[in-house]
Amino acid sequence: MAAAASVKAALQVAEVLESIVSNCVGPEGRQVLCTKPTGEVLLSRDGGRLLEALHLDHPIARMVVACVSSHLKKSGDGAKTFIILLCHLLRGLDAATDKEEDSLISENIQTHGRHWKNCCQWKFISQALLSFQTQVLDYFMHQCLSRHFLSIFSSSTQEKTLCRSSVELLLEAYFCGRVGKNNHKFISQLMCDYLFKCMVYESGIEEVFELVDDCFVELNVSVTGLPVSDSRIIAGLVLHRDFSVYCPADGDIRVVIVTETIQPLFSISGSEFVLNSEAQFQASQFWIMERTKAIMKYLQSQNIKLLLSSVKQPDLVIYYAELNGISVVECLSSEEVSLIQRIIGLSPFVLPQTCSQHEISNTALVKFCKPLILKSKRYVHLGLISTCLFIPHCVVLCGPVQGLVEQHEDALHGAFKMLRQLFKDFDISYMTQANGQNYTSSPLLHKNSRESDLLPEIGNDSMQRSYQGTVVKNENELTTIRTRLIVYSNPEIPGVELETYIPCSISKLTPTDTYETDYTLKCLSQNKTRVIDDRESLIESKFTANSTAENTRIGMSYENVQVTKSVSKGNTLPVSYKSLKSYCSSSIPAGCVLPVGGNFEILLHYYLLNYAKKCQQSEETMVSMLIANALLGIPKILYKSKKGNYSFPQIYIRTLQALQTSQPMVSTQTGLESVAGKYQLLTSVLQCLEKILSIDLVINIKRQPQKVYDQDLEDEL
């Protein structure tokens, strides 16, 4: 069975999802109760979890869910906003196509034909979206929005010191969307306390985040049946098991980790032990016993008071441990062992062949080790002395039901993921055009910044000038040359390459030199040479040109190819492209935040609208308008329940006024959110939309799609 995929179908799906999600988004959002087939119940406000729990059937819905989960893997937040934004984008697209269809109706195209035509059109839009996402968006982030960014660090100096109040605001806003309304303040306070207790000083935080994110399961203990307000932070590490032997000891305690049984076994795997007599058997048992005894004695003589074992130790070992006053914790999971190793930098103890009196090197000290009783279950509580920047602390999460505790656990883990993201510089890169005309309207004098940013080499001035000259001429010939070339993965582009290009573009002015141009181009990297090779076909047919261009990661729009009808111009076309493009890489610095409450969306909306007004290409205008309007959908939902002065239109107008008069924006809500996260969300949504638009037919098959195996691999087998 095959079903035509269309914007309408996708919109229907997205609207259903939106209606579910919009009830849970933002500070006013409510909880969702999910049941598992096993009968467990789970509370969640996590969009990703919610979407997965639905077990959606519809192919497009499944694709959307897959996109959401891949986005979540990257940033850990924003699943609900994802759906809302996607829905608004689709709605906008649908409205736009409806209008066009009305005008086209007179053309009397057959319905089937029209479907295909529509698909081509969507594909076209999808490409426009792609180019928007990869070039224009980054530009906006860097040039327009960046001056509104706030930082989570308390000072702008090189040293990153975390500002507690900003972190509190950030976390509060995060938990607003993640946990129930009656607990979010408490949980965010708990998280903040935990964070600051775990850090040695306010720097080196990345390491702490990384460790907590990786080992979060081991760092929290869940207790059901107690009110949430009983949750607390405990200094030290809590292991999720009881002592096998507990011998109270004071002062610093020396500890070793073992990963094998201390008692020697009769036979190890793969060997055979031959017993010839009873005496031999007794002798070997006696030897085993003596050996175990000797090792434990040796450990005691080295002042070891605690033995952490990743395996179950036999009764004999436990017995001798108790005799020698050594506490034992058995059956530690490999995650727990690796966490302990990370914190105290201790490697497992290797059993010595002979128990000589020499010192064991692999020991560490703990401040205390004692049993901890939580709700009549016993745990091991270790006061590890950290050798890294993480001071071990554990969170005890309480709640009336397991589902709620799990929700809080997930939210805390997600918060660490989010923070980990936030503290990384987020790279953005975009191309600016040498031709500044299109951009002169933009609020910043980006031309200046481009010059300083992009061409730091000495002596570039002349070069710059020369190719600006080219641009003017290009403009005359090619009506609009947008930078359609995406060179994300080619970091070697700036600077040096520009130099090679410049003669090329000059050569364009003198068409007799085409040969030479080709030569210089062939010196370029492999995939670019291919473009040159394909040039003949490129000239012949614009459609093939388009596809080959895509293959080499060079997206080209129709118009551009259309312009190049004559051979001579075609020859130089790729050249002139390259000469015009300048690669700009920048980054959203670590710790960039914006106030919550749709600030990011309104800002971007404002700049996009401005941009769209001055844009010359209709398709570009359309895309930016589309995105600009869709972005407003999020604040609209956030302010849904607010009335009067705090209703959405009021806020919107006030913000726009503030922007137009370049006054500082007034935020009605306290709380901050990560810019990088928001940015990533927007790109993910656009990518998802591109995916949806590029599908024209959904074919239902009975079998699982077969994986296409590599032929070579098959042969080897």
Place this chain on the structure above:
Amino acid sequence: MSRLEAKKPSVCESKPLTSERVRATLSVLKGIVTSCYGPSGRLKQLHNGAGGHVCTTSQSSALLHSLSVTHPVLKILTASMQNHVSCFSDCGLFVAILCCNLIENVQGIDLAPTTIIELNKLLLSLCTDYLKSEACACRIPVDFSSTQILLCLVQSILTSKPACMLTRKEVDHISALVLRAFLLTIPEKAGDHIILGKSIIVPLKGQRVIDSTVLPGMLIETSEVQLIRMLPIKKSGALKVALFCVSLSGDFSDTGEGTLAVSYGVSLENAVLDQLVNLGRQLVRDHIDLVMCQKVIHPSLKQFLSSHQVIAIDRIGVTLMEPLSKMTGAQPIGSLGSVSPRSYGSVKDLRSAEFGSKRFFHLIPNEVTVSSLLLCNRNDTAWDELKLTCQTALHVLQLTIKEPFVFLGGGCTETHLAAYVRHKTLNEPGSILKHDGCTQTELQLIAEAFCSALESLAGSLEHDGEILTDRKYGHFWSVQSDSPAVVNWPDLLSRCGCGLHSSQEELSWSFLRSTHHPFVPQNCLPCEAANSASDLTVDCFTAKLSGLQVAVETANLILDLAYVIEDTN
């Protein structure tokens, strides 16, 4: 190869609380738990159609253990109640009823759920702050110099479980036993922190309740034959004990992952047996009088030991190992080879005891921290209920040691608290609201719902009559429903629910369900009053306080639900 099966899409239900189905099931559950509540609660008989065990109970833990609920919302409610019970043993029905009441009472109110939740939370913190404060008039500090209050506490628990089928006299007897059993677990020499011992409940079914008793030390059930074998070895003075956790049955396990090849004619059994007898010799050499083993002792070793006047008890089981090790001071031995003399312990005396048809070894320790409570009841179901109740009582006593307070029982705490909340919300709404964006009218609405939830919780204690409350202390008074319309209340009423106040104190009463004029509930210096009143009904402080929080939190959680997604796979 794994089999792939298409997953069915889940069922998504929006705004679950508005659906008729959920409301109906919720009210059924409420009906069940409410009717069980209190000393005059109705019993429930749980059985399955195919026959088998029948359980008669009114306790939340027993009830919900066998009751399965289908709707996810109810699952949340019952799960939170069960988790509470597993933490505190007590106040399970309290949590469930309060939670149901809170949900039901706000259904008719036309406010956004977030507002309701916010206000519920504020009211809860108002309550907990009050209950924890010194000014609280419904809690009594526990005086450990007398057993008065503790005994009242145990009695209250026993009377509130009618399925135990105890008479007044039996209640007094059992509560004295439970309290004694608990007191025996407190070590005499108390250091910085006390580690309580353990009370072990020993079943003795089919006897009269009055035959129940408590013994210091530990009882280990045994057969008659073993007892007879032991009797001639009677010895005065302390006995030296060896406690084994390793099996002494001569089995040979744990040979490692490789193979073990045994030549023809070599008998490992004999080898191990030799080892066991060697061990026996060592024990005899070390003058051990009593050998106990968690697992099985080989018959020939047993024979050897008994021929040397050593008593051997095997199959102790893992649950008794820890109290045994603590009580005797012996260290569980995990070796068949040489045993260190340091791992031996001792008991003061070993006796045989006979109760009903059962025979026991009775181990009397040097320092008593372990006690055995022999519980008798007429039949199985009543015994099960009594056992659960005694466990609850023991747990509650432990909790009371940690936080030495009790709440007034019999519904008085609830009505008093409701009166307090009403008074506070009406007179000082500003101090409650702070700056949370809720209006005073909204607060009044929700406070009324909250208070009436508390009051109808108290009201569910009385299944036949009417409830009154006095307008001075805000206590709970019940009266028969067929009382004449115009009455002289002081004559008709005798004492309030908790027994602190008598009707002769010149109070004025009003019906609990009638309209209220808020008043300031007064503090009556419960300390002195408590000492004067001998027969109080009191509740566990820790369990009730936490129960209140859990109930409100759970209700908030359920009110906050926007969707229920049911995975039907």
